[in-house]
Amino acid sequence: MQIPSTGRHGELVKSLKQFLNDQSAAPPAERDCAHCGAVLSYLQTQFWLAGGEQNWNIKLPYCPNCHPLPAGRETFLA
Ligand SMILES: [Zn+2]
Numbered sequence: 001m002q003i004p005s006t007g008r009h010g011e012l013v014k015s016l017k018q019f020l021n022d023q024s025a026a027p028p029a030e031r032d033c034a035h036c037g038a039v040l041s042y043l044q045t046q047f048w049l050a051g052g053e054q055n056w057n058i059k060l061p062y063c064p065n066c067h068p069l070p071a072g073r074e075t076f077l078a
Contacts, residue, residue, distance in 0.1 A: 013049065043062050
């Protein structure tokens with residue numbers, strides 16, 4: 001029995017790429033923190049797909065009051 005080249009993993013990567021494309025295309029709406037009401041800041045984050053040459057710059061919302069910037073964790077490997 002042969003494993004098709006586009007199996008579950010291929011589908012997962014495809015939907016992940018679609019998600020990342022959508023996220024990087026849509027400008028984030030300004031939001032308030034649900035806990036303290038402060039205006040959320042946005043952290044520019046780079047995503048890479050393992051084994052891929054593509055990467056995305058995505059803005060992740062965070063509250064500077066409740067969640068001060070984590071040091072040295074600005075890159076996520078998917
Ligand atoms: Zn907050």
